[in-house]
Amino acid sequence: MQEPSEPSASETQSLPETVLVDPERHVESFRQAREARRSELVEDYVELIDDLIGDGGEARQVDIAARLGVAQPTVAKMLKRLCEDGFVQQRPYRGVFLTEAGRRLATQARERHRIVERFLCTLGVSPETARRDAEGIEHHVSAETLAAFRAFVEGRQET
Secondary structure (H helix, E strand, O other), X not given: OOOOOOOOHHXXXXXXXXXXXXXXXXXXXXXXXXXXXXXXXXXXXXXXXXXXXXXXXXXXXXXXXXXXXXXXXXXXXXXXHHHHOOOEEEEOOOEEXXXXXXXXXXXXXXXXXHHHHHHHHHOOOOXXXXXXXXXXXXXXXXXXXXXXXXHHHHHHHHO
16 A cells, blocks of 8 residues: 655645534535445446346346355345346346346446546556546546546547
8 A cells, every 4th residue: 555645735735624524514425425335236236237238138146246256145135126126127037137227327327437437547547447446436426526527538638
């Protein structure tokens, strides 16, 4: 792990001092982080299911478990939740299929991942590290920050 470097003079002038924020703002920050963690798994599953269907025409529980590095009972539990939430349909002896809502969610998650990954690469992060880091960041970034990432990347491409 790298040691943090000391901020430059210009960075210390632009960054506010660390101050305990008021309770309402603090609660909202933590609420947003908890919500992102809850939706993270759902988004990862539907995106992977969409990828598997696109690649091989089907998404099987065994393939999902292998790709996520989890046990099949863990996948079965999540698939039950995704069915209840209206994102997937399971058909006996056939596999898992996304509903229209599941396809929309997979597309949104993939787009967020793509923007974050491109932003990190634009900053000089290696493509492999950017891919891995984007996997976590994509779920926690706000719409405002994502728009800023997109504008930054698009602005850099024009020059």
